[in-house]
Amino acid sequence: MREKLLTDGETVHYHYGPKDLVTVLFYIFITIILHAVVQEYILDKISKRLHLSKVKHSKFNESGQLVVFHLSSVIWCFYVVVTFNLQLSTQRERRTGAPLRPGLSFQVKFFYLCQLAYWLHALPELYFQKVRKEEIPRQLQYICLYLVHVAGAYLLNLSRLGLVLLLLQYSTEFLFHTARLCYFADENNEKLFNAWAAAFGVTRLFILTLAVLAIGFGLARVENQAFDPEKGNFNTLLCRLCVLLLVCAAQAWLMWRFIHSQLRHWREHWSEQSAKRRVPAAPRLAARLVKRESGYHENGVVKAENGTSTRTKKLKSP
Numbered sequence: 001m002r003e004k005l006l007t008d009g010e011t012v013h014y015h016y017g018p019k020d021l022v023t024v025l026f027y028i029f030i031t032i033i034l035h036a037v038v039q040e041y042i043l044d045k046i047s048k049r050l051h052l053s054k055v056k057h058s059k060f061n062e063s064g065q066l067v068v069f070h071l072s073s074v075i076w077c078f079y080v081v082v083t084f085n086l087q088l089s090t091q092r093e094r095r096t097g098a099p100l101r102p103g104l105s106f107q108v109k110f111f112y113l114c115q116l117a118y119w120l121h122a123l124p125e126l127y128f129q130k131v132r133k134e135e136i137p138r139q140l141q142y143i144c145l146y147l148v149h150v151a152g153a154y155l156l157n158l159s160r161l162g163l164v165l166l167l168l169q170y171s172t173e174f175l176f177h178t179a180r181l182c183y184f185a186d187e188n189n190e191k192l193f194n195a196w197a198a199a200f201g202v203t204r205l206f207i208l209t210l211a212v213l214a215i216g217f218g219l220a221r222v223e224n225q226a227f228d229p230e231k232g233n234f235n236t237l238l239c240r241l242c243v244l245l246l247v248c249a250a251q252a253w254l255m256w257r258f259i260h261s262q263l264r265h266w267r268e269h270w271s272e273q274s275a276k277r278r279v280p281a282a283p284r285l286a287a288r289l290v291k292r293e294s295g296y297h298e299n300g301v302v303k304a305e306n307g308t309s310t311r312t313k314k315l316k317s318p
Contacts, residue, residue, distance in 0.1 A: 013103025015232065016155060020113060027117035035125060038068055050184060058132060060184050062139070063177040069118060070174035077167045080107050084160065103232075104159055112154040115166070119146045145250060152243065157232045161214045165207055172196065172203045200258055204251050211247040215240050 043064040047057055084105065104112075122143045126136055153162025179192030219235050227236050 012106070014106065014109045015103055016109075023113055024117050024120065027114055028121045031114075031118050031121040032125070032128075035065060035121065038065060039129075052184060055132075056184055058129075058135065059180065061129065063180040063184075067174060067177045067181060070170045070177065073115070073170045074167065074174060076111060077163055077170065080111050081163050081167060084108055084163065108159050108163070111163075112150060112159065115150045116147070116154070119143055119150065148246070149250070152246070156234045156239065156243065158215075158243070161210065164210060168203050168206055172199050175199055197258075197262065201255075204255050208248065208251050211244060215244050215247075 039061065043061055046064075047060055050060070052060055084107070122139070126139060131139065150162065150166070153159060153165075175192065175196045179190075179196050182189045182192055219240055222235055224233060225235050225237075226233060227239075
């Protein structure tokens with residue numbers, strides 16, 4: 001479904017509809033093929049050289065796929081944000097202050113449909129990649145989380161806010177999975193994890209601030225606040241509260257998981273450090289046990305159990 005806005009030039013704005021389901025299904029098959037190409041020609045060749053265990057091999061494949069996806073999404077999302085802002089500025093100049101009609105440009109609509117296709121394709125990939133049962137709940141959590149947020153921004157006409165939030169989120173996730181791949185290549189390399197930890201907290205703060213300013217204050221000042229799904233207007237108090245609660249709950253849950261994982265990592269680190277400090281004491285105990293078995297010291301001379309010295313006595317000549 002599309003709407004043509006005729007001004008000095010011709011601009012086509014698209015809306016969502018039932019035909020989007022067919023489009024998303026088509027891009028799901030395309031994404032599965034691209035996933036298999038990256039897995040076979042890039043990740044499998046690298047993992048063979050690293051000689052990883054089964055657990056690390058599964059995490060390496062997951063991070064490798066997500067690094068490719070997040071990098072391409074960050075570049076694409078940044079391009080869409082820049083072009084989208086330019087289009088809005090030109091429309092305001094042409095319409096001389098008239099209200100803009102709802103709708104999505106081709107780039108924005110195509111971006112959201114590809115995002116939905118990728119996260120939907122991740123569900124059957126859990127079976128194709130033979131993911132362990134212990135890892136399935138964790139992966140299902142973030143897959144469903146992305147699907148809810150992307151679909152919500154697309155269906156509720158929050159495309160501009162969704163683009164900015166996805167740009168921030170994907171940048172942080174790209175840094176995390178890059179640090180993970182570097183760690184699998186060299187276990188002593190943990191510097192990127194420190195950079196990701198700092199960026200993670202800052203990103204949560206930015207996302208919450210932008211969501212509150214845009215939804216809580218920006219949309220509340222719009223004059224038209226009537227619920228009209230046909231025109232794509234969901235700007236009501238109830239809808240705004242639901243969206244804000246969803247965003248805040250998701251960010252709080254992510255922050256709680258981050259703090260929990262960091263505390264567990266620090267406990268493991270300190271336990272390893274304490275274990276390393278106790279290791280040098282073992283040779284001393286072994287030496288003491290050897291001395292006890294051979295005898296004991298008295299005035300600097302090793303004596304046997306019967307009190308005699310262990311030194312060989314010199315025989316006097318007659």
